[in-house]
Amino acid sequence: MNSSSPTLLAYLSVLTRCINFTAFSVFLSLSSLFSAASAACLPPPAGLVAGWPLEGDGSEVLDQHPAVLLGSPASGQGMVGQAVIFDGINDSARVAASPPLNVGTGAGLTIELWIQPSDVAQLRPLVEWNNGRGTIGAHFWIAVPTAFTGGPGSLFGNLVDISGVSHQISTSTGLLRSNVFQHVALTYDRASGQAALYLDGNTVAQTNLGSFVLQTSTDLYLGTRPSGVFSGIWFKGGMDEVALYDRALSGAELAAIFNAGSAGKCPPARPPQVTAHPQSVTALVGESVQLDVTATGTPPLTFQWWFEGQAKAGATNASLLLPSVQLTDAGEYWVVVANAGGAVTSQVARLEVIPLPQCVRSPAGMVAWWPLDGTGDDWLGGSPLLTEGGAGFVAGRVGQGLGLDGVNDYTRAAASPKLNVGVAEGMTVEAWIQPAQLASLGTVVEWNDSRGQIGAHLTISVPSAVSGIGSVFANLMDTTGVPHQIGTAPGLLRTGVWQHVALTYQRTSGETALYLDGVVVSQTNLGVFVPQTTSDLYVGV
Known part of the structure; x- marks a missing residue:
């Protein structure tokens, strides 16, 4: 006999002719996810393109433009949390070029950060666009020599344009202090x-440089100039809370950042992302349906479900429960997830609602019918299924069903002339099954004399050499012991879901077919013969 897998059998019937089938299935499961919270701080001004808190690494607040720390910068006390400490020898950071960082093509820019220079007399780079091959872009430095501009303790900006022309602005000397965090x-x-140049929220230099496109298309460096004139110079000291904007912030906005002090800027809201979309589902009238979405993003997240183009009143959670669906509930559903960072719309899930099925008249030719509603009785009489092992009854597809453990549970109907359907004009075996696993062979029904004579049988997940995991397979052994096989492709069956399987054989023509949920999934002509159905009939083993 074949070994069985843990399976639930809803009902089983055997007929002496071929029939067609219809079935329905319902499956839905999702869950929701939320991310964690914020702190008391200053909301960042509009136009933030990227921000590097430099909390010991190069993470970027929008998770778009991480900085790679070069050399071995240390981590130390910053103005806001931690800062990176550059050694002035070979420590720096690099951010790969990207279109959002190419702010020079837009309305303007702001570079703002906290610095704690170890000394303010030496020329030191803060932020610079540079391609690493000699092309110098816009840059922000300190203590550029007096021969060029302000000298020790000064701030300096050179807004190099895309033609390589310099546009410079500088403060007077002696403004910066060593070993103290200052906002620039x-x-x-x-x-x-x-x-304009700002120090601790105050304007310390301003001029009109004219209108041009800045060179900001290359990699962005913190604390170094990797190539070009004055290359090989490094910033020495602490650097914290570097931020880049695609517009010129106002003096009031920069003063607010300075005045926020150690509270710093609030991490910007990360826009929501849907990581698991609501799934389409088919349900019977009166069944409960739940649609779910999983989303990430800075909380609080808000949810609004939509149905057929209209916002659904009160549907503002990650899950939408429809406790008793009706035909009018059928249609398209989606959800909009939003937070302070934006909004995102999920994929559409379609709900199909099917009218409650009516019981159908039993097809002609039925010789035995085991509903398995708490007993193994044959409702047509004469061939009860006797349970063996620990086989019991559980919730089925129609009423109750038979629960089999895949170890030693099975049922058996004694051989009888009426079960010897192989001598008739044809035969059909059909049943609802709910496999607990599909990794190993499982028998639905088999005629077997328990002494080595295997008769016709219907199984699932026959080894891949024959059919494969998740397949439906039948072998109509004839009365001379010759096998006549038919199988489906692997992967058709699902675990934990009720599915209707059937085998039909028309002896007069040889036509043979396998059905899954009322649909033909394999058919062939096996020829004319008499299937071996004279012995006991086993279910589940």
Whole structure:
């Protein structure tokens, strides 16, 4: 006999002719996910393109433009949390070029950060666009020599344009202090041409440089100039809370950032992302259906479900429960997930609602019918199924069903002339099954004399050499012991779901077919013979 897998059998019937079938199935399961929270801080101004808190690494607040720390920068106390400490020898950070960081093509820019220079007399780079091959872009430095601009303790910006022309702005000497965190900023408004330098929220230099396109298309470096004139110079000291904007911030906005002090800027809201979309489902009238979405993003997340183009009143959770669906509930559903960072719309899930099925008249030719509603009785009489092992009854597809453990549970109907359907004009075996696993062979029904004579049988997951995992397979052994096989492709069956399987054989023509949920999944002509059905009939083994 074949070994069985843990399976639930809803009902089983054997007929002496071929019939067609219809079936329904329902499956739905999802869950929801939320991410964690924020702190008391200053909301970042509009136009933030990227921000590097430098909490010991190069993480970027929008998770779009991480900085790679080069050399071995240390981590130390910053103005806001931690800062990176550059050694002035070979420590720096690099951010790969990307279109969002190419702010020079837009309305303007702001670079703002906290610095704690170890000394303010030496020329030191803060932020610079540079291609690493000699092309220098816009940059923000300190203590550029007096021969060029402000000298020790000064701030300096050179808004190099895409033609390589310099546009410089500098403060006077002696503004910066060593070993103290100070907030510095460089702004440029392309429409007006106005550029400004800020120290601790105050304007310390401003001028009109004219309107041009800045060179910001290359990699962005913190604390070094990797190529070009004055390359090989490194920033020495602490650097914290570097931020880049695609517009010129106002003096008031920069003063607010400075005044926020150690509270810093709030991490910007990460826009929501749907990581698991609601799934389409088919349900019977009156059944309960739940649609779910899984989303991530900065909380709080809000949810609004939509049905057929209209916002559904009160449907504002990650799950939408429809406790007793009706035909009018059929249609398209989706959900909009939103937070302070934006909104995203899920994929559409379609709900199909099917009218309650009516019981159908038993097809002609039925010789035995085991509903398995708490007993193994044959409702047509004469061939009860006797349970063996620990076979019991569980919730089935129609009423109750038979629960089999895949170890030693099975049922058996004694041989009888009426079960010897092989001598008739044809035969059909059909049943609802709910496999618990599909990794190993499982028998639905088999005629077997328990002394080695195997008769006709219907099985699932026959080894791949024959059919494969998740397949339906039948072998109509004839009365001379010759096998006549038919199988489906693997992967058709599902675990934990009720599915209707059937085998039909028309002896007069040889036509043979396998059905899954009322649909033909394999058919062939096996020829004319008499299937071996004279012995006991086993279910589940």
